[in-house]
Amino acid sequence: MTAAPSPRCDRIAELTTDQLRARLPEALQIYVTAMGYPPTTAQQRAPMWSAHMLRAGWRCIGAFSEQDELIGIGYGYLGAPGQWWHEQVRRGLLSSGAEIGDWLDDYFELTELHVHPAGQGAGVGEEILRHLLTGAPGSKVLLSTPEGPTRAWRLYRRVGFTDVLRNYRFTGDPRPFAVLGRPLPLEPR
Ligand SMILES: CC(C)(COP(=O)(O)OP(=O)(O)OC[C@H]1O[C@@H](n2cnc3c(N)ncnc32)[C@H](O)[C@@H]1OP(=O)(O)O)[C@@H](O)C(=O)NCCC(=O)NCCS
Numbered sequence: 001m002t003a004a005p006s007p008r009c010d011r012i013a014e015l016t017t018d019q020l021r022a023r024l025p026e027a028l029q030i031y032v033t034a035m036g037y038p039p040t041t042a043q044q045r046a047p048m049w050s051a052h053m054l055r056a057g058w059r060c061i062g063a064f065s066e067q068d069e070l071i072g073i074g075y076g077y078l079g080a081p082g083q084w085w086h087e088q089v090r091r092g093l094l095s096s097g098a099e100i101g102d103w104l105d106d107y108f109e110l111t112e113l114h115v116h117p118a119g120q121g122a123g124v125g126e127e128i129l130r131h132l133l134t135g136a137p138g139s140k141v142l143l144s145t146p147e148g149p150t151r152a153w154r155l156y157r158r159v160g161f162t163d164v165l166r167n168y169r170f171t172g173d174p175r176p177f178a179v180l181g182r183p184l185p186l187e188p189r
Pocket residue numbers: 034035113114115116119120121122123124125126127144145146150151152154155
């Protein structure tokens with residue numbers, strides 16, 4: 001049996017594609033635990049995370065315990081036409097009658113951000129987010145998150161994200177989502 005990761009964050013570091021590949025099972029374990037998904041979801045998501053690593057502008061940040069266990073992970077890349085998420089958001093904006101403006105031009109898609117439940121509520125998610133966005137390509141950042149008063153919402157609002165699209169239903173997921181965005185770069189704290 002694997003011991004639960006220590007909740008204390010010792011360091012935040014950028015991960016290369018090789019480094020994430022080597023720790024992919026660990027990273028996916030954090031993802032399914034943080035999201036409350038069944039363990040089988042980890043295996044299903046592995047090919048998608050691997051494909052994302054090859055996208056332009058891919059950037060990944062990890063949070064590590066003193067024992068060098070991964071306790072949090074965040075990554076994203078440059079969004080582009082033809083990508084599933086890009087086309088879904090474009091469809092949502094068009095059907096809502098909202099102004100697309102230039103939101104879908106030159107943006108960094110914040111794809112995943114997760115902290116192991118044992119390490120949540122201590123600022124680790126914000127540290128990962130700030131490191132990820134500092135030096136991220138693109139003139140803006142976009143993300144989607146389930147609607148509801150969650151810790152993720154408080155974090156994104158605190159970091160200056162505003163509404164792009166609300167109560168949107170992505171194909172294949174019955175939950176309503178918000179798409180949030182903000183210009184880059186981030187202001188220093
Ligand atoms: C969303 C998520 C990544 C945020 O990470 P986190 O480490 O839990 O949260 P934050 O970095 O925002 O921590 C801030 C909280 O820690 C507290 N905190 C304690 N010490 C802190 C410090 N030194 N600096 C900042 N915040 C600190 C804050 O008061 C705040 O509490 P609150 O959220 O109850 O108001 C994480 O909760 C998570 O993985 N959730 C489940 C998965 C998920 O929803 N992911 C996002 C999908 S879009």
